[in-house]
Amino acid sequence: MKVMKLTGLRQMEMLEVSEPRITDPHQVKIRMKAVGICGSDIHYYTHGNIGTQVVEYPFAVGHEGGGVVVEVGEQVKRVKVGDAVAIDPAMPCFACSQCRKGRFHTCEHLRFRGCPGQAEGLLAEYVLMPETSLYPLYGQLNCEHAALSEPLAIGLYAVKLAGDIAGKTIGITGMGPIGECVLVCLKAKGAGKVYATDKIDIRLQYARQNGADWTANPNTTDVVAAIAREQPEGLDIVFECSGQPDALAQTLELLQPGGKLLIIGIPETNHIQFDINLLRRKEITIINVRRQNECVDETLELIANSQVRIDHWVTHRFPFEKSQEGFELVSHYRDGVLKAMICL
Numbered sequence: 228m229k230v231m232k233l234t235g236l237r238q239m240e241m242l243e244v245s246e247p248r249i250t251d252p253h254q255v256k257i258r259m260k261a262v263g264i265c266g267s268d269i270h271y272y273t274h275g276n277i278g279t280q281v282v283e284y285p286f287a288v289g290h291e292g293g294g295v296v297v298e299v300g301e302q303v304k305r306v307k308v309g310d311a312v313a314i315d316p317a318m319p320c321f322a323c324s325q326c327r328k329g330r331f332h333t334c335e336h337l338r339f340r341g342c343p344g345q346a347e348g349l350l351a352e353y354v355l356m357p358e359t360s361l362y363p364l365y366g367q368l369n370c371e372h373a374a375l376s377e378p379l380a381i382g383l384y385a386v387k388l389a390g391d392i393a394g395k396t397i398g399i400t401g402m403g404p405i406g407e408c409v410l411v412c413l414k415a416k417g418a419g420k421v422y423a424t425d426k427i428d429i430r431l432q433y434a435r436q437n438g439a440d441w442t443a444n445p446n447t448t449d450v451v452a453a454i455a456r457e458q459p460e461g462l463d464i465v466f467e468c469s470g471q472p473d474a475l476a477q478t479l480e481l482l483q484p485g486g487k488l489l490i491i492g493i494p495e496t497n498h499i500q501f502d503i504n505l506l507r508r509k510e511i512t513i514i515n516v517r518r519q520n521e522c523v524d525e526t527l528e529l530i531a532n533s534q535v536r537i538d539h540w541v542t543h544r545f546p547f548e549k550s551q552e553g554f555e556l557v558s559h560y561r562d563g564v565l566k567a568m569i570c571l
Contacts, residue, residue, distance in 0.1 A: 230351035231550045231569075232285035236275055237558075239551040242285065247355045252302035254355050257312065260370035262349045262569040263291030265378065266403060266470075267493060268341065269558050278497055280343045289348035289569070290316035290341040293364070293373025297353070305358040313362040313373035314349065315380075315523050316340035321359075332520040339518075350550060352571060362523050366531045371568060375537050380526040382408025384519035385489050386416055389464050394419040398454065398462045398481050399439075401469025401492050402430040404540070404566050407437055409466045409491070411535040414438040422462065422481075424450050425469070429563040436539075445473075451480045462486060470494045476502065484509045491516040543567040 228246040231239055249256055267277060268288040275282045296310045306312055319326050319334035326334050341348030364373055382405060386392060397418050399406050402425035413421055414437075423439040425431050431442040441457065443450045454462065461483025467475055470492030478488050479502055488511055506513075529535045542565045545553040553567040 228352040229547070230287050230347075231547065232287045232350075233272060233282055234285045237273060237555075239272075239554065240285070241548060244351075246353055249298060249300050249355065251357075252300040253358050254300045255296055255303055255306055255312075255358050255361055256298035257294040257314070257354050257356060257361075258297050259292060259294040259349055259351060259354060259571045260311075261293045261374045262289045262571065263374040263377070264289075264553050264557050264567045264569065265291055266405070268348075269554065270493065270495070271341075271343070272554050273558050274495065276343070277493060282343045286343060287348040287350045288341040289350035290339065291374040291377040292316070292340075292349040293370030294354070294571075295370075296361075299358075303358045306361050306363055311364040311368075311370055311373070313364060313368075313376045313523060313527060314340070314354075314356060315360040315362065316349070316377065317518065318346065318357055318360055330520065332518045350547075350569065352547075362527060364527070368527060368531055371541055372527075372530050372537070374568060375540060375566070376523060376526045376530065378404050379408045379412070379530070379535065379537065380519040380522040381405060381491065381516070382410075382412045383522045383526050383529070385409055385466060385491055385516045386412045386418075387522070388514050388516060389466075389487060389489055392416060392418045392464065395463040396420050396422070396458050398422045398424070398465040398478070399434075400424050400465065400467050400474040400478060401471070402427075402434045402439075402442075403468065405491055406430075406466070406468035407433060407540065407565065409468060410434060410437050410439060411537070412529070415529055415534045420458075422454050422457070424474070427560055430565065433565055445477070451477060454481055464489070466491060468492045472496070472499055475499055479505045479509065479511060482509060482511055485512075487512045487514060489514045489516055540566045541568045544570050547571045
């Protein structure tokens with residue numbers, strides 16, 4: 228079968244490898260149909276690592292995916308041959324102390340698709356997954372919806388971690404795909420006014436289309452001063468989705484005393500500085516968001532019931548053999564890209 232692998236920094240190659248065979252009665256073989264390009268995939272493509280997770284070449288990335296079941300192990304009950312499925316890329320052990328606490332996303336033995344040292348990614352014609360990581364699609368859901376459900380589940384999980392959002396004033400810094408996912412989940416769950424910032428104007432346009440009440444580009448607007456005029460007491464909650472140090476610093480100025488900062492974006496550096504005086508005096512609560520936990524079912528329901536509308540999110544599609552073109556496009560933020568999809 229064919230698999231697309233990273234072979235160096237900004238290098239990808241289509242390789243021929245053996246087709247995977249089911250060796251466990253709970254495994255499922257899937258013919259991949261759609262794989263979304265995520266910001267973390269781009270980190271591996273451009274830098275070869277995220278923190279201590281270092282690529283050993285060749286390596287396949289890709290963790291946002293949907294496909295069709297072509298074979299099942301003898302004890303599989305969750306799906307059947309012919310089912311279109313959404314893939315949760317996380318494969319927890321279900322036995323460690325974290326799993327026993329219900330924290331499957333921080334499993335001590337977690338294997339995550341497209342994560343170096345854990346499991347090869349989904350950019351392949353066929354993959355094997357445990358049935359526990361698969362969610363059958365229904366209604367009008369398709370494989371692109373399945374791929375989009377992975378980042379959307381992160382947005383939903385972040386909103387859940389924020390607690391009571393009803394009527395709250397909320398900021399989002401960074402309106403890439405994750406920022407948009409947070410935005411639509413906030414609106415679906417009854418948030419108050421949402422202020423969105425990004426350095427790319429087209430992303431602010433998408434944000435307005437998705438329900439943002441106020442948008443601005445920090446390159447051309449003093450967003451702290453502008454939001455302070457609208458909300459003199461400060462914002463209740465800010466979701467940092469850009470991973471940019473300047474945006475992280477800005478969040479402390481945007482928040483009111485007792486506010487919450489949720490960090491979702493992945494910085495390119497391992498060390499981030501905060502104004503500890505401001506952080507302490509305002510008694511800001513910082514919540515780190517690590518992927519998602521048990522939110523896929525609800526995410527698919529949000530899509531199926533049209534509580535979130537995401538069909539317009541896929542701005543670019545690339546055939547499997549032109550995956551690198553998609554990665555180059557996304558890495559340079561070209562052509563107004565919001566979400567690029569690899570179609571297999």
